[in-house]
Amino acid sequence: MASNQEEEVKLFGVVPSPFVTRVDIALNLKGVQYKFVEENLGNFSDTLIKYNPVHKKVPVLVHNGKPVSESRVILEYIDETWKQNPILPSDPYKRALARFWSNFIDDKFSGALRKLASSLRAKESNQESIEELEVVFQFLENELNEKFFGGEEIGIVDITGVYIAFWFPVMQEVSGLNVFNNEKFPKLYKWSQDITNHQVVKEKLPNRETLLAYFRARYESLVASK
Amino acid sequence: MASNQEEEVKLFGVVPSPFVTRVDIALNLKGVQYKFVEENLGNFSDTLIKYNPVHKKVPVLVHNGKPVSESRVILEYIDETWKQNPILPSDPYKRALARFWSNFIDDKFSGALRKLASSLRAKESNQESIEELEVVFQFLENELNEKFFGGEEIGIVDITGVYIAFWFPVMQEVSGLNVFNNEKFPKLYKWSQDITNHQVVKEKLPNRETLLAYFRARYESLVASK
DSSP: HHHHHHEEEEEEEEETTTHHHHHHHHHHHHOHHHHHHHEOOTTTHHHHHHHHHHTTSOOOEEEEEEEESSSHHHHHHHHSSOOOSOOSOOSSSHHHHHHHHHIIIIIIIIIHHHHHHHHHHOOOOOOHHHHHHHHHHHHHHOOOOOOBBBBBBOOOHHHHHIIIIIIIIHHHHHOOOSOOTTTTTTHHHHHHHHHHHHHHTTTTOOOOOHHHHHHHHHHHHHHHHH | OHHHHOOHHHHHHHHTOHHHHHHHHHHHHTOOOOOOOOOTTTTHHHHHHHTTTOOSSSSSEETTTEESSSHHHHHHHHHSOOSSSSSSSHHHHHHHHHHHHHHHHIIIIIHHHHHHHHHTTTTOOHHHHHHHHHHHHHHHHHHHHHHBBBBSSSOHHHHHIIIIIIIIIHHHHHOOOOOTTTOOOOHHHHHHHHHHHHHSTTTSOOHHHHHHHHHHOOOOOOOHHO
16 A cells, blocks of 8 residues: 555546557556546547647556556556566567557557448448458467467457457447458457456456447447538 | 677668668667668568568568567567667656657658658648648657757667658658758757767668659659559
């Protein structure tokens, strides 16, 4: 308790964001006590803008008054500040691979999702983005050789990948897609079950029904646009 | 010499790439001996594709047969593998800031350049991308409080920023733009001189005339397209 009296950890976030939830999960894994400061999506507070003037985005972690932005930068900061239950491996080569695959998820998976949203908005074929998603899932399927990407314990790729494991099935349900399933990607599908049922992760996931309602509203506004 | 007999370090790259040059600079800073394997831009070798099947891009660093891709992942790998002359600070908060600004350059500066290229191709106004570039330079101008972003010694932000310091002036010269100069961004401009004249950097920069010729050809093909 002594250390908690000296430390003040705040996480500025919004509930439906997979980028915020990965920080929640990392702090939970480390056993760090923190205060979640809920921001209003689309109308961020002056405090948030002050802490992240460059991107004006959540999540922002504020540790003893000092802000850190960008979810993967925050994950590394957490791992270097609180050493217990490492998020990254200790071997430099394994660390490089973990960073590579974690970046891959944000780059290629998020990229394909953006393309999917834009094809819905433009009422164009979503074939290209679906193929991109399949390529992403196939690379990850091939890469997964243990229970988690981190081995027997969860690591940065697993935490980043919760976006795929928990958010994407909700998006699929809303949009009627069937890209990610047990038949096509059996290892990745099993992993998605294991990671979302992992105690440290489960405790920090948003309510599925709330997320469904959120994405239903977004989906309807996307297909109704123009 | 004993360690060099055990170690084999190869860098797969192309000469005009700022992403490849940052790896050259980092290896030079560390005093690591390596072999530069020149790839053919637009027609990468099977070896390169085998080493980087995900992105099919240079740079790829191959250390004792094990490939690492993506320039910023490679820089961190180099820093963790060869400890002398650190590229990242040791304090976790300063490390987070260094990662943040290094990502910022690749995200916002590269993003604005892509937009600039696409407006040239479409023969549309480049006003928006120029404003984005100015915002990028202003943030960096405000952030620069010592000789280098890394302090008195160069660090990851400086190495990443060579893209701005050396490549952008060449691009400006080719396209007739005047966005980055001593009047508007005096600290950043001085930094651009200091970093390109730093011995470790200077030794690894491509020939300016070659780069000019390369970008002149690219510029002409962009404005001639359609």
